[in-house]
Every structure is written in structure tokens, then in C-alpha cells.
Amino acid sequence: MIVAERLCLENIREVFEKNINNSNVLNIKLKEIAKESFKKFIELGLPNNKQEEWKYLNLEQLLKSNYYPYSNFNPEDNVQNLSDSIEQNIIEECKQSNIVLINGFVSESHSNFSALQNKIFIDSIHSSNLRDNPLSVYKEDSSRPHQNIEKDGGELLNKNFNKVETEDPFVHLNTSFNSEGLFIFIPEGVELKAPIELLLISTNNLTINHPRILIVSGKHSKAKLFIKTIGTNNIEYFSNIVNELTLEENSKLEITYLQKENGNSTQFAFTDARLHESSELDLSCFAYGSHLSRHKISVNLNGRGANCKLNGLYKLSSNHASHNQIVLNHNVANCTSSQFFKGVLDENAKAEFSGTINVAKNAIGTNAEQLNKNLLLSPTAKVDTRPQLQIEADDVKCSHGATTGQLEEEQIFYLTSRGLPKEKSIEVLTKAFSDEVLDRSSFKSYLL
Amino acid sequence: MQLLEIRNLKASINEEQILNGINLNINIGEIHAIMGPNGSGKSTLSKIIAGHPDYQDYSGEILLSGEQINELEPSERANKGIFLGFQYPVEVPGVNNAEFLRLALNSKRVYESKTEMEKEEFDILLNQKIQMLNMDEFFLERSVNDGFSGGEKKRNEILQMAILEPRLSILDEIDSGLDIDALKIVSEGINKVMNPNNGLLLITHYQRLLRYVKPTHVHIMYKGKIVKSGGEELAEQLERGGYESIKEIQPDSGVKV
Ligand SMILES: Nc1ncnc2c1ncn2[C@@H]1O[C@H](COP(=O)(O)OP(=O)(O)OP(=O)(O)O)[C@@H](O)[C@H]1O
Numbered sequence: 001m002i003v004a005e006r007l008c009l010e011n012i013r014e015v016f017e018k019n020i021n022n023s024n025v026l027n028i029k030l031k032e033i034a035k036e037s038f039k040k041f042i043e044l045g046l047p048n049n050k051q052e053e054w055k056y057l058n059l060e061q062l063l064k065s066n067y068y069p070y071s072n073f074n075p076e077d078n079v080q081n082l083s084d085s086i087e088q089n090i091i092e093e094c095k096q097s098n099i100v101l102i103n104g105f106v107s108e109s110h111s112n113f114s115a116l117q118n119k120i121f122i123d124s125i126h127s128s129n130l131r132d133n134p135l136s137v138y139k140e141d142s143s144r145p146h147q148n149i150e151k152d153g154g155e156l157l158n159k160n161f162n163k164v165e166t167e168d169p170f171v172h173l174n175t176s177f178n179s180e181g182l183f184i185f186i187p188e189g190v191e192l193k194a195p196i197e198l199l200l201i202s203t204n205n206l207t208i209n210h211p212r213i214l215i216v217s218g219k220h221s222k223a224k225l226f227i228k229t230i231g232t233n234n235i236e237y238f239s240n241i242v243n244e245l246t247l248e249e250n251s252k253l254e255i256t257y258l259q260k261e262n263g264n265s266t267q268f269a270f271t272d273a274r275l276h277e278s279s280e281l282d283l284s285c286f287a288y289g290s291h292l293s294r295h296k297i298s299v300n301l302n303g304r305g306a307n308c309k310l311n312g313l314y315k316l317s318s319n320h321a322s323h324n325q326i327v328l329n330h331n332v333a334n335c336t337s338s339q340f341f342k343g344v345l346d347e348n349a350k351a352e353f354s355g356t357i358n359v360a361k362n363a364i365g366t367n368a369e370q371l372n373k374n375l376l377l378s379p380t381a382k383v384d385t386r387p388q389l390q391i392e393a394d395d396v397k398c399s400h401g402a403t404t405g406q407l408e409e410e411q412i413f414y415l416t417s418r419g420l421p422k423e424k425s426i427e428v429l430t431k432a433f434s435d436e437v438l439d440r441s442s443f444k445s446y447l448l
Numbered sequence: 449m450q451l452l453e454i455r456n457l458k459a460s461i462n463e464e465q466i467l468n469g470i471n472l473n474i475n476i477g478e479i480h481a482i483m484g485p486n487g488s489g490k491s492t493l494s495k496i497i498a499g500h501p502d503y504q505d506y507s508g509e510i511l512l513s514g515e516q517i518n519e520l521e522p523s524e525r526a527n528k529g530i531f532l533g534f535q536y537p538v539e540v541p542g543v544n545n546a547e548f549l550r551l552a553l554n555s556k557r558v559y560e561s562k563t564e565m566e567k568e569e570f571d572i573l574l575n576q577k578i579q580m581l582n583m584d585e586f587f588l589e590r591s592v593n594d595g596f597s598g599g600e601k602k603r604n605e606i607l608q609m610a611i612l613e614p615r616l617s618i619l620d621e622i623d624s625g626l627d628i629d630a631l632k633i634v635s636e637g638i639n640k641v642m643n644p645n646n647g648l649l650l651i652t653h654y655q656r657l658l659r660y661v662k663p664t665h666v667h668i669m670y671k672g673k674i675v676k677s678g679g680e681e682l683a684e685q686l687e688r689g690g691y692e693s694i695k696e697i698q699p700d701s702g703v704k705v
């Protein structure tokens with residue numbers, strides 16, 4: 001218990017109690033979930049480096065800092081100050097299909113999802129089974145038998161919210177405090193042409209925020225998302241994000257996740273994906289900004305023929321560190337997964353790539369591959385890469401590999417011998433290295 | 449007018465002497481050929497002229513148009529007009545060939561304080577050169593030398609040379625790996641790039657290439673030294689009688705190693 005109090009959270013219990021008792025948004029069920037999670041969080045305590053999962057993370061600074069959780073926050077404050085930076089960070093394709101979360105709270109006034117109105121369901125997690133008028137509703141189309149989201153929103157939420165099976169204290173911390181959160185449901189059969197942007201912005205110094213995103217893609221639906229996380233310049237904060245993704249049968253979800261927090265920040269993100277039969281998840285993650293970032297991705301292939309592609313690029317310099325921890329569970333037969341992560345590390349940067357593929361006993365016909373490649377631009381940069389396979393089934397195809405190296409001198413010489421200055425040559429070769437991942441995202445031009 | 453002058457160049461790698469005092473003069477408008485057995489140091493010489501970082505430990509002087517370039521970075525040497533056609537061109541996956549060519553040309557233009565060439569203008573230039581070398585356009589869409597056949601790589605070197613229009617080209621075994629038709633095309637390409645104001649240093653094992661690209665001077669290199677220099681006839685002599693026919697490289701020739 002002392003542990004919990006040390007993470008900044010000297011007043012964590014007090015804030016938690018206040019939060020829960022004063023909330024007029026939380027219904028009984030969500031309150032219960034929050035209470036249980038808080039209990040679990042206290043029980044687990046904060047991690048230490050003796051635990052395998054946290055072995056490579058430098059938690060010292062984080063645990064020393066004093067970050068204050070929100071007991072209440074009105075995202076509609078500060079409106080003028082933020083408008084510019086929000087405007088700049090909304091990509092061209094999403095000018096009418098974006099949702100902005102400020103410190104984890106949906107800001108209606110900063111969002112523009114007019115192109116999504118009547119197509120998909122959008123609301124905060126806390127409100128979605130309560131109020132009669134969600135932010136965006138899906139109108140029933142008589143030609144197709146869709147679920148009545150207005151009525152069933154609550155049930156859908158109960159079915160999909162807080163379904164992460166983990167002992168990760170930060171997930172439980174998020175669930176205890178999750179600030180309103182965002183719930184998106186793409187109804188059955190809906191294929192969105194325009195991508196959706198979710199912009200998560202942190203604005204307050206020395207705070208910890210707990211954005212929570214739940215995306216459910218209905219059967220045969222198709223959508224593309226661009227999720228970007230940023231922070232106001234020069235402030236110090238801790239963003240503790242949890243994303244839950246449920247892909248129903250035959251749905252397709254393509255997500256590009258760009259962590260571009262400021263350099264004083266810490267971001268922990270936990271993405272938990274559940275894939276049903278023949279669904280397809282394409283998730284590309286880019287870690288650029290935080291001085292300490294961790295992205296744990298847990299994928300459960302629960303339906304036959306599901307297919308998950310994970311791509312990642314971490315580009316770090318200074319003394320920044322990025323940790324990618326992936327657990328890919330092949331729980332049923334005939335699923336496919338691939339992991340392709342690359343790192344470019346300069347100066348004193350550090351990175352971890354831990355990827356585990358678990359193939360359950362009955363998961364025959366599994367096809368899983370994993371590749372991690374790292375480019376060290378400085379002798380003081382460092383990478384820990386740990387690919388792991390745990391296979392209990394026969395008749396599976398699994399491959400994994402990892403490389404860490406420098407740029408090839410002969411390539412640099414070749415480029416310089418054509419007149420490119422050395423720095424430019426290194427830049428060109430590094431770009432070529434990164435492009436292999438960048439090219440896999442449809443948002444490449446926003447990732448450079 | 450003097451283009452390249454090399455004075456008493458000595459170099460060693462891992463304590464082993466590879467070049468033993470090379471002296472070489474190339475004037476503008478001249479085409480020199482260096483021939484010599486495997487391992488005699490031809491590629492080493494070419495790399496040192498281009499500024500390869502592995503061979504920084506050498507003595508002697510390299511002058512380009514009278515200016516000493518010993519201390520210059522490879523890129524600066526290139527921008528001053530030195531071009532090295534590699535014996536083994538390097539594969540650079542992920543770097544588009546056409547873009548690379550434009551980058552190279554623009555590096556030179558920036559160095560010369562000229563404006564960079566826009567893509568449209570460059571593409572026109574590129575197309576001319578591609579046609580001149582009878583190359584397939586699909587070379588441009590691919591990554592630099594990535595998966596190119598041996599002959600394709602050599603042609604790509606000549607394409608770069610044609611774009612950069614260097615003052616001094618050093619072509620290290622540009623003829624190896626080329627089929628008979630390609631040898632002809634590449635030779636014609638080289639001849640088109642040559643003019644009275646630039647110079648060429650060819651490194652080759654065979655007289656074949658020299659039938660198409662006529663050398664003004666032929667040198668024979670042996671154990672890190674130029675042991676004999678002459679005209680075209682020297683290449684013919686080699687072709688007929690092999691290195692045995694060159695008395696300077698016999699064991700009793702007195703060449704100090
Ligand atoms: N980086 C290096 N490390 C060790 N030895 C080297 C290195 N570079 C060259 N050498 C040695 O120097 C000698 C000359 O090599 P070089 O490549 O210059 O020969 P060459 O005349 O071009 O031969 P070839 O006709 O086969 O191309 C060889 O014995 C070679 O093994």
C-alpha cells in the first residue's frame with residue numbers, strides 16, 4: 001500500500017474515494033468495476049525491476065515523481081489555448097471525422113465528427129449506457145438488420161469493456177480512474193470510407209491521466225483509425241492509456257498509433273485486442289516522443305481464420321527509452337499473425353522488444369511470424385530484444401528473428417562517393433531502414 | 449592540362465604494404481588503363497583516390513587539377529569531379545534508384561552553388577541518359593543495385609557517371625560481368641561521356657574493353673607498383689603472351705616488394 005502512495009499518488013486513495021463518491025456519471029456497474037480495479041491495483045502494487053516484464057524498464061524516475069490524478073476535469077476549459085495545436089494535429093482526411101480527448105476526457109467542442117454522424121456510435125464510456133442522446137448514434141437502416149445501438153449500447157459495453165485479463169497494475173489503475181473514456185462502435189456491415197482520427201492530448205503539468213478507449217467493430221464492418229497522442233510543450237506528465245479492441249466476425253480494423261508525446265513525458269499504453277472469426281487487425285505503432293514509453297500489446301486470436309498484423313517503429317535519441325512488449329495468443333486453429341518491429345536508436349537511447357507467441361494446443365494450422373530489426377546509430381545506444389515462442393500444437397508455422405547492427409560502412413562510402421555528404425548518407429540509409437515499416441501504414445506522410 | 453597526379457603513393461592495411469609508391473599522371477583528354485594480376489592493388493588505388501575511409505593510412509600525394517585532395521571527404525572529392533565506378537557496386541535496399549541519382553546530382557549542384565534540379569527537369573535528363581545506355585526504365589523504380597544482376601549493376605554505374613558528368617572517372621573492372629552486347633553499349637556510353645575536358649582511368653583485365661574505349665596510356669601494375677607504362681600495344685602484348693611476356697614482373701625483375 002505504501003507502494004501505491006509512492007507513485008506520486010500520495011493522495012491516490014483520497015482522490016479515488018472522492019472520484020467515486022462524487023461521480024454523477026458513473027452508474028452502479030461502472031462504479032463497481034472501478035472499485036474492484038482499485039483494490040486489485042493496491043493488491044498488485046507498483047512493479048519493480050525484479051519482475052520479468054519490468055526488468056528492462058527504468059522505473060526509478062517515474063516512481064519518484066509526483067503526478068496528480070484528476071478527480072474532475074472539464075475538457076471544455078482552456079478552449080482557446082488548445083485550438084491551434086489541436087487544429088495542427090488533425091490530419092487532412094479527418095477534418096470531419098475526429099474525436100479529441102483532453103487528458104482522457106472527450107471534448108465535444110474540439111472534436112468534429114460530422115462525417116460519422118448516423119454512421120457509427122460514439123460516446124464516452126461512462127455515459128454510453130446511461131444517456132438517451134449519445135454523441136453520435138447509428139440510425140437504423142431498415143434494409144439491414146442492425147443492432148439497435150441506442151438500446152443495446154449498455155449491453156455492448158458490458159460485453160466488451162474491461163475484458164483485459166492481466167496482472168498489470170497500470171491497467172487496473174487506468175480502470176480505477178479512467179476518465180470518461182471513449183467508446184466507438186462500428187455497426188455491422190458499415191464500411192467507413194474516411195478514416196477516423198483520435199487525438200489524445202495532455203495539457204496539465206505533473207498530472208497522470210488515464211485515457212481509455214474501447215473500439216468494437218461489428219460483423220463485416222471496416223474502418224481505419226489514426227490515433228495520435230501528444231502533450232503541451234514543456235509540461236511533465238504521465239499518460240497511462242488502455243485501448244480495448246473487439247473485432248467481431250469478418251470485420252477489419254486498421255489502426256495507426258502514433259506516440260508523439262513531448263520529451264518530458266512518460267507514456268504507458270496497453271492495447272488489448274480480441275479477434276473473432278475471420279476478422280483482421282492491422283496495427284502499426286510508432287514511438288517517437290516520450291522519454292519513457294511502453295506499449296504492451298496483447299492479442300487474442302479467438303476465432304478461426306483471424307489475422308493480425310502488427311508493425312512498429314521506435315525512433316529514439318537522447319536518453320529516451322521505448323519498450324514494446326507483445327503477447328500474441330493463437331487460441332484457435334488457422335489464424336495468422338505477423339509482428340514486424342524496427343528500431344532506430346541514436347545517442348544514449350534504449351529500447352526493448354519482447355515478443356511472445358503462444359500457440360495453444362488446439363491451434364493447428366497456425367502461421368505466426370515475428371521479426372525485430374534494430375539500427376544503432378551510436379555506440380552508446382542499446383537494445384534488448386527477446387523473441388519467445390511457446391508452441392503446444394503440432395502442424396504450425398512459426399518463425400522469429402532479431403537483428404541489431406550499425407549502418408554498413410560500404411553503403412555509406414558508396415553514397416558519399418556519389419557526392420552525398422556523410423550526414424546526408426546516414427540520413428538516407430536510416431530513412432530506407434525506417435521506410436520498410438512506414439510503408440505499411442496508410443498514414444505514412446503524417447509519420448515522418 | 450593536368451587532371452590527376454599521384455606522387456609516390458604508399459599504403460598498407462594491417463601492416464601489410466599494398467601500394468608501394470605509385471606515380472601516375474593523367475591529363476585532360478587522356479584515357480589511361482591499368483592492368484595487372486589479381487591482388488596487385490588496382491582496386492585499392494581506386495578507392496584511395498575516391499577517399500575510402502579504410503585506407504586513411506597512406507603516404508604520398510593525390511592532386512586533382514593541381515590541388516591536393518588527401519584530406520578531403522569522399523563526398524567532396526566526388527563533388528570536385530571524381531567518380532569511382534565500383535568493381536563490386538554496393539546494394540542499397542530501400543533507396544530508390546532515380547531518387548538517389550537526383551540526390552547525387554543535386555549534392556554536386558549545391559556544392560557548385562547552383563540551384564537544385566526539380567524532379568520534372570531531372571526526369572527529362574534521366575530519360576535521355578537511360579536511352580543512351582539502352583537501359584530499361586524499370587531500373588529507376590528499383591532500389592539502388594538491389595537484386596540487380598552483375599551486368600545490370602555495371603550499367604547502373606555508367607548511368608550514374610553519365611548523370612554526374614565527372615571530370616575524372618575511374619572505372620574498376622566495368623567490363624566484368626557484361627555480356628558481349630552490354631559491353632558494347634557500356635563502352636559506347638563511356639565514349640559519349642568522354643570529352644576533351646575530362647579524363648578516364650580504366651582498370652581492366654582484358655583487352656576487349658580497350659578495343660571499344662581506346663586508351664592513350666596503358667600501365668601494368670604488379671605488387672603495388674606500376675612496373676611498366678606504354679600505349680595500346682602493351683595491352684595487346686598482354687592479351688597474346690600473358691603476364692609472362694612482361695619482363696618487369698618476372699621474379700628476377702628486380703621489383704622490390
Ligand atoms: N580491407 C582490406 N583488408 C585486408 N586486405 C586487403 C584489404 N583491401 C585490400 N586488401 C588486400 O590488398 C591486396 C590488393 O587488393 P586489390 O583489391 O586492390 O587488388 P586488385 O588489383 O584490385 O585485384 P583484382 O584484380 O582481383 O580485383 C590484396 O591482396 C587484398 O587481399
Ligand SMILES: [Mg+2]
Binds near residue numbers: 492
Ligand atoms: Mg580489383
